[in-house]
Amino acid sequence: MEMLRRMILEKGRIIGDDILKTDSFLNHQIDPVLMDAIGQAFYHRFCDHGITKILTVEASGIAVAGATARLFGVPYIFAKKQNACNLDNEIYTSEIYSFTKKTTCTIRVAKEYLQSQDRVLVLDDFLANGQALLGLIEICKKAGATVLGCGIVIEKAFQGGAKKVEEKGIEVFSLVRIGRFENAKPVFL
Ligand code: G4P
DSSP states (O other), rough: OHHHHHHHHOEEEEEHHHHHOIIIIIIISHHHHHHHHHHHHHHHHHTTOOOOEEEEEEETHHHHHHHHHHHHTTEEEBSSSOTTTTTOOOOOEEEEETTTTTEEEEEEEEEEGOOTTEEEEEEEESSSSSSSHHHHHHHHHHHHHHHEEEEEEEEGGGGGGGHHHHTOOOEEEEEEEEEEEEEEEEEEE
């Protein structure tokens, strides 16, 4: 993912010790050419896995999941963070704690969209401590669905999230892995 690395170096900004701001192309304004390339990269890695659903969490994961799901030709689901009156009691939930935001939130997926025969690819834009992925995996487990792998756009490897997921026997495929920040620049692994 040369394009992604280049955009991170040219347009990313480092905030504090461990946050990489990518609002100009990934998290707020979205670059559609980059998004297509991200979808293709995940498709090439997982196209022979018999994926039937793609699962992510709002908000930034949605664009990534959409670009990828179009290539797989399968629906994508985003777990919701807000409780809504149209999400009835037939939902799977998981509690996720964000070390970045220091808040806990409940994520929710309607039971009718995730079933035991589903073969799921879990996607997200950032992987830090792994709490979002673990929450999504827990929801799949509650549904009896099989998680075939996780795809991440930017993994901050120094925060240990991938290890927690891999300990569950689930592959984490990251398009770029950042080992550390040095002189206000990310150092790729
Ligand atoms: P974790 O899921 O890996 O444990 O990450 P953590 O809770 O620490 O992160 C919480 C939120 O912050 C997540 O977004 C995650 O994608 C995002 N995040 C973590 N590190 C970075 C970073 O360095 N840069 C950017 N841009 N985002 C980061 P979220 O709560 O799912 O919200 P949303 O941004 O998708 O709406």
